[in-house]
Amino acid sequence: MREMDPSSGEPSAISRRSFLKGATQVAAAGGIIGAAPASEQDAEVEPEVETLSGSASMELLVNGKSRSVEVEPRTTLLHALRNEMKPPLTGTKEVCGTGSCGACTVLIDGQPAYSCLSLAVTCAGRPITTVEGFGSADAMSDVQQSFCDKDGMMCGFCTPGFVVATHAALDRAPKASLDELKYELSGNFCRCGTYPHVFDAAQAVQKDRARGEDGR
Amino acid sequence: MSRPTSRPAASDPSWGERSDLDVLNRDIPRVDGPVKATGEAVYTHDVRLPDMLWARVLVHPVPRAEIESIDLEAASEMPGVVHIEALKEPGDTVRYLGDDAVLAVVAAETPDQAADALGAIVVQAKRLAPVVTPEQALEEGAPVVSRRRKADSNVGRANERGDEAVADAALAGAVAVVERTFEIPIQHHVCLETHGHVVQPAPDNDQVTVYASTQSVSGTPRGLARTLGRDASKIRVLTPHMGGGFGSKFGPGLEGALAARVANVTGRPVHLMLTRADEFAIAGNRSGSRQNLKVGADSDGRLVGLKLEADKLGGVSGGSLPGPPYIYTVTDGAAVFSKIRSVHTATDGSRAMRAPGHPQASFAMEAAVDELAYLLGMDLVDIRIRNLESAVHHRQLRRVAEEIGWADHPNRDRPGAAVNGRAVGIGFGVSVWGPGGRSSRCDVTVRPDGSVVSATATQDLGTGARTYVAAIVAEELGLTVDMVEARIGDSDLPPSVTSGGSVTTGSSAPAIKDAAHKAREGLEALLTDVLEAPVGSYVWKDGRVSVRGDASRSLPWIAVCALLREPLLAQGEFRDFLHEGRIHGAQAAKVEVDTLTGRVKVLKMVTCQDQGLPLNRLALRSQINGGMVQALSYGLLEQRVFDEQDGFLLSDNLDLYKIAGSQEIPEMVALIDDEDERPSVCGMAEAPVIPGHSAIAGAIHNACGARLTRMPFTADNVLETLYGKI
Ligand code: FES
Ligand code: FES
Numbered sequence: 001m002r003e004m005d006p007s008s009g010e011p012s013a014i015s016r017r018s019f020l021k022g023a024t025q026v027a028a029a030g031g032i033i034g035a036a037p038a039s040e041q042d043a044e045v046e047p048e049v050e051t052l053s054g055s056a057s058m059e060l061l062v063n064g065k066s067r068s069v070e071v072e073p074r075t076t077l078l079h080a081l082r083n084e085m086k087p088p089l090t091g092t093k094e095v096c097g098t099g100s101c102g103a104c105t106v107l108i109d110g111q112p113a114y115s116c117l118s119l120a121v122t123c124a125g126r127p128i129t130t131v132e133g134f135g136s137a138d139a140m141s142d143v144q145q146s147f148c149d150k151d152g153m154m155c156g157f158c159t160p161g162f163v164v165a166t167h168a169a170l171d172r173a174p175k176a177s178l179d180e181l182k183y184e185l186s187g188n189f190c191r192c193g194t195y196p197h198v199f200d201a202a203q204a205v206q207k208d209r210a211r212g213e214d215g216r
Numbered sequence: 217m218s219r220p221t222s223r224p225a226a227s228d229p230s231w232g233e234r235s236d237l238d239v240l241n242r243d244i245p246r247v248d249g250p251v252k253a254t255g256e257a258v259y260t261h262d263v264r265l266p267d268m269l270w271a272r273v274l275v276h277p278v279p280r281a282e283i284e285s286i287d288l289e290a291a292s293e294m295p296g297v298v299h300i301e302a303l304k305e306p307g308d309t310v311r312y313l314g315d316d317a318v319l320a321v322v323a324a325e326t327p328d329q330a331a332d333a334l335g336a337i338v339v340q341a342k343r344l345a346p347v348v349t350p351e352q353a354l355e356e357g358a359p360v361v362s363r364r365r366k367a368d369s370n371v372g373r374a375n376e377r378g379d380e381a382v383a384d385a386a387l388a389g390a391v392a393v394v395e396r397t398f399e400i401p402i403q404h405h406v407c408l409e410t411h412g413h414v415v416q417p418a419p420d421n422d423q424v425t426v427y428a429s430t431q432s433v434s435g436t437p438r439g440l441a442r443t444l445g446r447d448a449s450k451i452r453v454l455t456p457h458m459g460g461g462f463g464s465k466f467g468p469g470l471e472g473a474l475a476a477r478v479a480n481v482t483g484r485p486v487h488l489m490l491t492r493a494d495e496f497a498i499a500g501n502r503s504g505s506r507q508n509l510k511v512g513a514d515s516d517g518r519l520v521g522l523k524l525e526a527d528k529l530g531g532v533s534g535g536s537l538p539g540p541p542y543i544y545t546v547t548d549g550a551a552v553f554s555k556i557r558s559v560h561t562a563t564d565g566s567r568a569m570r571a572p573g574h575p576q577a578s579f580a581m582e583a584a585v586d587e588l589a590y591l592l593g594m595d596l597v598d599i600r601i602r603n604l605e606s607a608v609h610h611r612q613l614r615r616v617a618e619e620i621g622w623a624d625h626p627n628r629d630r631p632g633a634a635v636n637g638r639a640v641g642i643g644f645g646v647s648v649w650g651p652g653g654r655s656s657r658c659d660v661t662v663r664p665d666g667s668v669v670s671a672t673a674t675q676d677l678g679t680g681a682r683t684y685v686a687a688i689v690a691e692e693l694g695l696t697v698d699m700v701e702a703r704i705g706d707s708d709l710p711p712s713v714t715s716g717g718s719v720t721t722g723s724s725a726p727a728i729k730d731a732a733h734k735a736r737e738g739l740e741a742l743l744t745d746v747l748e749a750p751v752g753s754y755v756w757k758d759g760r761v762s763v764r765g766d767a768s769r770s771l772p773w774i775a776v777c778a779l780l781r782e783p784l785l786a787q788g789e790f791r792d793f794l795h796e797g798r799i800h801g802a803q804a805a806k807v808e809v810d811t812l813t814g815r816v817k818v819l820k821m822v823t824c825q826d827q828g829l830p831l832n833r834l835a836l837r838s839q840i841n842g843g844m845v846q847a848l849s850y851g852l853l854e855q856r857v858f859d860e861q862d863g864f865l866l867s868d869n870l871d872l873y874k875i876a877g878s879q880e881i882p883e884m885v886a887l888i889d890d891e892d893e894r895p896s897v898c899g900m901a902e903a904p905v906i907p908g909h910s911a912i913a914g915a916i917h918n919a920c921g922a923r924l925t926r927m928p929f930t931a932d933n934v935l936e937t938l939y940g941k942i
Contacts, residue, residue: 090258096869140254153249160254163255190408191875
């Protein structure tokens with residue numbers, strides 16, 4: 001697959017796979033992936049780049065653990081989590097793959113992000129938290145527990161995304177009003193129509209956390 | 217819509233007095249909540265097997281074409297490709313955008329390799345006239361796209377009911393008459409988990425395992441038997457969790473058959489889930505319709521005559537629309553005439569979707585009732601009560617009216633007008649459903665160590681089925697829900713019904729109850745020697761059993777189970793006297809219309825819903841909310857868009873096909889109608905999805921006088937209705 005070089009109007013010599021080669025080299029040299037601009041410049045100086053196929057190995061810092069994955073430059077963080085990690089982390093869901101639905105929400109550097117729109121190579125060295133990182137069925141986070149108590153789920157396919165988004169929302173805006181919560185959660189779709197109970201769950205956590213602070 | 221027929225005997229199971237219930241009719245957190253909230257729940261999408269192949273299908277981008285060639289050569293040489301197969305040959309035609317447009321299937325070692333190979337297939341095809349709109353389908357000389365054999369046009373046979381002359385005469389004598397043409401678009405199901413399967417093949421005489429995102433665990437083995445070339449008993453279907461169905465996931469479909477075939481051919485597990493774009497193109501929809509409805513009323517607001525001419529728009533399928541008068545009564549039944557036909561386009565066939573046909577019928581009928589009220593200067597609630605037979609609807613309408621603030625609302629018998637570009641209105645709608653129930657089985661096993669398993673094949677679409685599979689047993693045996701393990705989603709377990717038409721609870725719950733009751737009787741038989749009272753004279757409560765009327769003769773649960781030498785297996789079956797056949801609901805919506813921009817904001821929605829004995833009030837409120845949310849989404853946002861010239865489906869993604877998100881959600885009140893004291897249970901998920909968009913349209917009309925006859929209620933639709941085409 002050839003990409004246009006906007007400056008020349010000609011197909012550029014950089015294919016996705018030659019970009020991969022650059023990333024691989026950087027990874028091999030310094031263990032850091034993500035120096036794409038430099039490798040593109042290199043490629044422009046020397047247009048006859050040999051195209052490599054395949055993937056490169058890199059480390060992702062997921063839920064506090066370093067995990068090694070094989071990725072191509074185009075591999076999204078979502079696919080790296082769901083398909084490349086061993087064992088795979090399938091809590092994060094793919095619903096649209098195009099940044100419309102929020103089912104794939106994770107935290108990158110503590111900020112909520114659509115993992116279907118984040119390339120794995122750009123996440124090297126950055127802490128990633130998935131739904132599995134907040135708790136387990138035996139030891140749930142307060143948000144997860146509240147989703148259960150208030151029935152903030154039906155089929156549950158959107159639920160991991162909502163749980164992560166709710167954690168992020170309550171961290172960013174602990175005292176958010178109901179309207180502000182709706183805004184904070186507006187990046188996530190639920191087809192079953194669980195929203196009212198999701199709002200209940202988020203508000204119950206707000207109350208609990210406020211009570212906890214008062215008690216301290 | 218079966219009514220309970222056989223009478224229970226004294227020793228038969230019963231749901232008991234509501235005041236005696238410790239588990240049921242309360243808020244029960246769903247038992248699979250923790251695995252869903254932590255991402256541990258494994259859906260079909262999430263199944264990862266050793267050596268698994270990833271399969272994808274290639275869907276032709278436009279509905280009609282003549283295939284000249286499908287060149288697989290380059291694709292088959294792509295890295296990782298293990299199987300590739302064309303489903304059409306040169307000279308074949310693609311007749312519609314749906315399963316007939318699937319041109320090829322590819323399986324590769326990784327999902328990306330499968331996608332790459334799909335992109336390398338070279339298809340040469342001659343595009344044919346698209347026929348994606350009813351206008352195109354009805355044009356003189358239009359290509360025939362109907363799937364009916366020997367069809368010579370795109371119009372199905374009209375179903376006529378009643379005598380047109382009698383209806384006309386009644387309408388001519390009516391004091392008030394309203395006639396409108398309503399246009400209702402198709403709606404996609406948009407299950408967040410797309411359709412698909414993972415098929416794990418097995419040597420000849422072993423069982424094949426199929427993970428399926430299905431509404432029919434017990435039915436799927438039969439659906440795949442032929443493709444897999446073995447008896448259904450040699451196919452085990454697993455659906456531990458599934459991400460939504462709403463009526464679109466009854467059979468394995470072409471995607472299931474292809475997954476099975478590729479697994480057969482390659483001898484390797486195959487993961488084939490549709491992409492979101494595939495899903496919009498070939499995974500079904502709720503049919504649209506065009507309805508010309510004429511209704512007349514006498515001076516008391518009684519409906520006296522009705523005429524409906526309707527086209528159902530179900531793509532290559534028939535579509536659905538119940539006959540008129542929808543829920544309401546016309547005084548003389550002979551004065552109702554209807555003529556309903558299907559108009560076929562070369563688009564994906566409609567499938568069942570939550571209350572098939574009903575929201576479409578509701579939209580036209582509720583609008584007509586509103587308009588008659590205004591013509592006669594009648595209150596919107598009063599005219600409904602006058603024309604609804606069921607006293608249940610009357611009380612429910614009063615209840616939602618109270619909750620929404622009807623008594624203080626200024627425009628109860630005429631539409632209001634905007635003040636400074638702002639107008640607030642209220643609207644109403646009603647629903648009915650006959651959820652029924654049929655044959656289903658359940659096994660309850662009590663072990664000497666006190667553990668209990670309740671098992672039935674059924675699937676949990678998000679309704680909370682898994683939770684009542686445990687809770688019903690807990691109630692009968694005086695245990696807590698966490699003491700009973702629910703096993704579902706496995707075709708090797710006792711068979712259950714396909715989840716369609718809210719039939720699951722009415723079928724499964726009686727079988728679970730029956731099994732639990734038999735287990736209890738089995739345990740009581742052991743106790744006759746120990747506590748010296750006959751079977752049927754024990755109270756099971758709070759983890760103990762005691763003799764009725766003598767609390768001193770009592771044993772804890774664990775001691776009862778210790779009397780067992782081996783596990784006690786109780787097999788339950790459907791008992792019709794334990795299920796309910798008919799449910800009712802009423803809804804109200806309050807909206808604000810900005811008459812300068814045309815923007816509609818829903819401020820509040822209220823539902824009052826009966827359902828016999830509620831098993832789990834928390835999950836019931838979730839279902840009611842879900843119905844309101846989907847109806848709101850249908851009314852305000854959802855719109856399938858085709859490029860009419862070339863036939864491309866433009867809205868094949870969640871950016872262009874909009875569904876409701878959190879910012880559209882108003883205050884929602886889900887009221888369980890506790891005046892319904894029927895001692896039986898049933899499903900109810902269809903009912904609350906039926907009238908919400910009708911109530912919203914009514915509220916828009918009530919706010920500012922704009923009667924929207926076309927969905928969705930977008931800003932341009934509102935402005936055009938208010939001020940005419942610009
Ligand atoms: S899957 Fe990432 S936003 Fe939908
Ligand atoms: S719970 Fe089913 S999509 Fe949200």
